[in-house]
Amino acid sequence: MSKMTVKRATNHQQKEARREAILAAARDLFLEAGFFDVNMASIAKRSGLAKGTVYLYFQTKEEIFLTLSTEEFENWLDMFDEELVKAGDNLEIKSFLDVLKRVLHQRDVMTRLISLLHLVLEKNISFEEAFAFKMNLKERSEKTSELVEKALPFLDKGQGIEVLTTLHCLMVGFGQMSDPSPVLSKVLEHPDLAAFRVDLEERLVDSLSLFLIGLKCRSEGKC
Amino acid sequence: MSKMTVKRATNHQQKEARREAILAAARDLFLEAGFFDVNMASIAKRSGLAKGTVYLYFQTKEEIFLTLSTEEFENWLDMFDEELVKAGDNLEIKSFLDVLKRVLHQRDVMTRLISLLHLVLEKNISFEEAFAFKMNLKERSEKTSELVEKALPFLDKGQGIEVLTTLHCLMVGFGQMSDPSPVLSKVLEHPDLAAFRVDLEERLVDSLSLFLIGLKCRSEGKC
Amino acid sequence: MSKMTVKRATNHQQKEARREAILAAARDLFLEAGFFDVNMASIAKRSGLAKGTVYLYFQTKEEIFLTLSTEEFENWLDMFDEELVKAGDNLEIKSFLDVLKRVLHQRDVMTRLISLLHLVLEKNISFEEAFAFKMNLKERSEKTSELVEKALPFLDKGQGIEVLTTLHCLMVGFGQMSDPSPVLSKVLEHPDLAAFRVDLEERLVDSLSLFLIGLKCRSEGKC
Amino acid sequence: MSKMTVKRATNHQQKEARREAILAAARDLFLEAGFFDVNMASIAKRSGLAKGTVYLYFQTKEEIFLTLSTEEFENWLDMFDEELVKAGDNLEIKSFLDVLKRVLHQRDVMTRLISLLHLVLEKNISFEEAFAFKMNLKERSEKTSELVEKALPFLDKGQGIEVLTTLHCLMVGFGQMSDPSPVLSKVLEHPDLAAFRVDLEERLVDSLSLFLIGLKCRSEGKC
DNA sequence: TATGAATGAGAGTTCATTCAT
DNA sequence: TATGAATGAACTCTCATTCAT
Numbered sequence: 001m002s003k004m005t006v007k008r009a010t011n012h013q014q015k016e017a018r019r020e021a022i023l024a025a026a027r028d029l030f031l032e033a034g035f036f037d038v039n040m041a042s043i044a045k046r047s048g049l050a051k052g053t054v055y056l057y058f059q060t061k062e063e064i065f066l067t068l069s070t071e072e073f074e075n076w077l078d079m080f081d082e083e084l085v086k087a088g089d090n091l092e093i094k095s096f097l098d099v100l101k102r103v104l105h106q107r108d109v110m111t112r113l114i115s116l117l118h119l120v121l122e123k124n125i126s127f128e129e130a131f132a133f134k135m136n137l138k139e140r141s142e143k144t145s146e147l148v149e150k151a152l153p154f155l156d157k158g159q160g161i162e163v164l165t166t167l168h169c170l171m172v173g174f175g176q177m178s179d180p181s182p183v184l185s186k187v188l189e190h191p192d193l194a195a196f197r198v199d200l201e202e203r204l205v206d207s208l209s210l211f212l213i214g215l216k217c218r219s220e221g222k223c
Numbered sequence: 224m225s226k227m228t229v230k231r232a233t234n235h236q237q238k239e240a241r242r243e244a245i246l247a248a249a250r251d252l253f254l255e256a257g258f259f260d261v262n263m264a265s266i267a268k269r270s271g272l273a274k275g276t277v278y279l280y281f282q283t284k285e286e287i288f289l290t291l292s293t294e295e296f297e298n299w300l301d302m303f304d305e306e307l308v309k310a311g312d313n314l315e316i317k318s319f320l321d322v323l324k325r326v327l328h329q330r331d332v333m334t335r336l337i338s339l340l341h342l343v344l345e346k347n348i349s350f351e352e353a354f355a356f357k358m359n360l361k362e363r364s365e366k367t368s369e370l371v372e373k374a375l376p377f378l379d380k381g382q383g384i385e386v387l388t389t390l391h392c393l394m395v396g397f398g399q400m401s402d403p404s405p406v407l408s409k410v411l412e413h414p415d416l417a418a419f420r421v422d423l424e425e426r427l428v429d430s431l432s433l434f435l436i437g438l439k440c441r442s443e444g445k446c
Numbered sequence: 447m448s449k450m451t452v453k454r455a456t457n458h459q460q461k462e463a464r465r466e467a468i469l470a471a472a473r474d475l476f477l478e479a480g481f482f483d484v485n486m487a488s489i490a491k492r493s494g495l496a497k498g499t500v501y502l503y504f505q506t507k508e509e510i511f512l513t514l515s516t517e518e519f520e521n522w523l524d525m526f527d528e529e530l531v532k533a534g535d536n537l538e539i540k541s542f543l544d545v546l547k548r549v550l551h552q553r554d555v556m557t558r559l560i561s562l563l564h565l566v567l568e569k570n571i572s573f574e575e576a577f578a579f580k581m582n583l584k585e586r587s588e589k590t591s592e593l594v595e596k597a598l599p600f601l602d603k604g605q606g607i608e609v610l611t612t613l614h615c616l617m618v619g620f621g622q623m624s625d626p627s628p629v630l631s632k633v634l635e636h637p638d639l640a641a642f643r644v645d646l647e648e649r650l651v652d653s654l655s656l657f658l659i660g661l662k663c664r665s666e667g668k669c
Numbered sequence: 670m671s672k673m674t675v676k677r678a679t680n681h682q683q684k685e686a687r688r689e690a691i692l693a694a695a696r697d698l699f700l701e702a703g704f705f706d707v708n709m710a711s712i713a714k715r716s717g718l719a720k721g722t723v724y725l726y727f728q729t730k731e732e733i734f735l736t737l738s739t740e741e742f743e744n745w746l747d748m749f750d751e752e753l754v755k756a757g758d759n760l761e762i763k764s765f766l767d768v769l770k771r772v773l774h775q776r777d778v779m780t781r782l783i784s785l786l787h788l789v790l791e792k793n794i795s796f797e798e799a800f801a802f803k804m805n806l807k808e809r810s811e812k813t814s815e816l817v818e819k820a821l822p823f824l825d826k827g828q829g830i831e832v833l834t835t836l837h838c839l840m841v842g843f844g845q846m847s848d849p850s851p852v853l854s855k856v857l858e859h860p861d862l863a864a865f866r867v868d869l870e871e872r873l874v875d876s877l878s879l880f881l882i883g884l885k886c887r888s889e890g891k892c
Numbered sequence: 893t894a895t896g897a898a899t900g901a902g903a904g905t906t907c908a909t910t911c912a913t
Numbered sequence: 914t915a916t917g918a919a920t921g922a923a924c925t926c927t928c929a930t931t932c933a934t
């Protein structure tokens with residue numbers, strides 16, 4: 001009965017790898033099984049570590065999900081930034097939405113995690129953690145806001161963040177609708193319920209399109 | 224151990240009242256403490272009943288929340304319908320939004336419950352329950368969709384439901400943002416985080432306004 | 447919401463009918479679903495009475511099963527007596543077993559209930575109930591014992607009761623083996639487990655046959 | 670609230686010991702109080718562990734009892750085998766029964782547990798568990814069957830298993846009779862009920878004796 | 893650092909029994 | 914007599930977290 005012990009992480013790199021393994025395990029399990037079926041035992045097992053070891057890297061279960069959501073969101077923003085820069089300034093709404101579509105496509109995990117955040121932040125989170133999280137979010141968003149404002153010239157100063165929060169809102173709302181649990185998936189197969197089968201990307205882009213058209217229209221004083 | 228016995232509900236009316244008491248207890252607890260701190264023991268205590276008694280009225284905890292959400296949503300639709308009828312056909316977007324504002328104001332509980340639904344429907348719900356819920360939702364929505372289409376003449380046939388689902392989406396998305404847990408509330412008091420303090424009504428109405436402007440603009444072929 | 451109230455049992459006959467209805471419901475449910483799935487609610491429902499009403503006829507759940515087992519056992523003994531009298535004295539072992547087979551066939555419910563008795567008598571039974579039950583059993587068995595002794599001339603005085611208790615033992619033991627739960631039934635369908643598929647009547651009669659042969663042999667001093 | 674922490678079982682041997690402690694606790698409680706008063710809380714308490722800890726060793730309550738019964742039965746068979754081998758082939762019935770008596774005496778717990786099996790297998794047992802149990806039982810019985818056939822030369826090929834199942838049947842049947850609950854024990858102290866005070870060993874051996882005499886007699890064509 | 897055995901509060905649910913109606 | 918709403922202790926089982934090894 002030899003004790004299987006994972007090799008110790010002695011340097012920073014190894015430790016970072018462990019950390020990522022835990023986050024990856026949490027993400028995969030969440031995507032596979034939904035929020036309720038993810039627990040510390042399964043995260044540990046999936047990441048190839050012992051339960052106690054997980055606690056060396058994250059103090060609570062909530063910290064894992066908070067970190068995960070943050071990282072996914074930041075990665076998503078990074079990619080968005082990158083694509084916006086590539087696309088250049090003063091875009092047509094259509095071109096802007098093409099950028100968005102590309103980014104949504106490559107980071108679809110984020111849309112599922114993002115609506116979890118609200119829940120995670122309800123429980124077992126200290127003031128300090130929540131504060132750090134929100135401040136970081138705020139700072140990270142500012143750059144993207146500015147890029148959005150540059151991309152869409154009809155936006156006033158400060159409206160970039162408004163577009164971003166609306167985008168966030170649509171992700172959460174349509175994300176929930178488009179991502180039913182297994183039981184609900186079965187239910188929605190019924191032909192009469194076709195109207196409830198939402199394609200996230202399509203609806204999100206379409207809604208944001210109208211929202212931006214409205215903004216532009218209003219800024220031009222036409223409506 | 225004195226046995227406190229609640230007066231018995233002997234007729235349909237009294238039973239309905241007890242049922243409502245349970246739902247009210249669940250709703251209040253949810254509003255006060257958030258989803259995770261609502262359990263059958265607290266619901267029973269708050270409604271002044273024994274735990275076992277609650278199970279005479281609802282078969283599972285999920286059934287309570289599903290019923291609650293459904294009732295709140297239907298009441299909300301009822302009120303919306305009523306106000307739409309009162310307001311008459313062919314409204315300006317502004318008038319339509321005034322109606323919406325009035326209704327949102329009177330039914331603010333719903334906006335918090337609605338984003339819970341996704342979670343509730345993930346766990347311990349049978350196919351039959353979920354199916355009945357969705358079908359009922361669909362049927363109930365049709366009437367309101369038609370009224371919306373009458374109120375906003377620029378909408379095509381079938382776009383009423385699209386407006387409704389977008390409204391639903393905005394409720395969920397902005398509902399989450401505007402309804403922070405106690406800890407998060409404290410966090411958001413910080414001046415730097417003002418941008419994250421979302422006023423649900425304002426943002427929801429504003430976003431929908433732009434969405435509708437966009438729709439109208441598009442229908443008129445102007446944009 | 448008219449209250450469905452069963453007509454009151456005002457005379458002895460009606461009360462007896464109610465009593466029998468309860469016992470019949472308990473027996474049927476036990477045969478259908480096994481011991482663990484029989485509860486007071488289902489007994490009440492099946493017998494068309496309210497839960498409280500059942501308690502007017504039997505003080506506890508255990509009293510129901512004790513009464514049921516007693517009645518089934520007594521009916522069985524009655525039938526056995528009758529057939530033994532019909533068959534006359536001084537039977538061959540084979541003829542005696544033919545009588546037994548006939549009776550077993552007509553009263554197969556008893557064999558399933560009898561092995562429940564031990565369990566019922568473990569829980570929630572007062573000394574008085576248990577005493578009354580056993581004394582009654584004893585007295586009721588004496589007559590049959592005598593008939594058995596008359597039927598099998600090689601039995602000594604007092605060996606009739608020994609044959610009866612052995613019979614009881616075989617009923618319980620082979621009864622358990624021959625009456626598997628639904629899951630176990632499935633398991634025993636496997637060809638390798640054929641030896642565990644016991645036919646109660648066959649094994650019981652066969653074993654008792656050998657037992658009696660042994661008794662006879664011994665009484666004749668041959669073995 | 671001082672937290673009493675049990676010394677941890679770190680190696681296989683210690684874990685096996687803990688497992689045995691749980692089984693021993695379950696067995697003792699069952700012998701003392703009967704099936705209905707054994708629950709997970711009492712098993713945990715008796716074995717000096719927390720409730721949750723018990724579930725580290727056994728997945729369900731039923732698994733505990735199934736394991737317990739299996740182990741007791743196998744131990745019993747082991748001992749029986751051993752004694753049969755010691756006694757040699759071609760025994761007189763009397764010598765065979767002497768072996769049986771010795772074994773029964775040393776393993777009297779088994780006779781009480783064995784009649785519980787039927788009940789345990791009715792509830793909360795998966796097909797897989799039940800199948801594994803029965804197959805194991807079958808395989809384990811084959812060896813003993815062969816030894817029984819060697820010991821009793823008048824048995825035909827295949828009759829060993831028949832003798833074993835009859836023995837099992839007698840254990841269950843007479844086991845129930847000889848093992849009354851506390852209340853029933855008191856009842857049976859009454860002089861008129863002497864006939865119901867069954868001595869398991871005596872009755873079992875006596876009945877099997879006659880059964881074997883019958884078998885021998887029949888095989889010799891004398892009866 | 894890493895382990896995983898141990899914890900124990902707490903979850904949802906059941907059900908025999910009581911008793912106001 | 915008959916009802917069935919109400920009870921609440923008891924049940925099995927889960928799981929985030931701790932800490933001796």
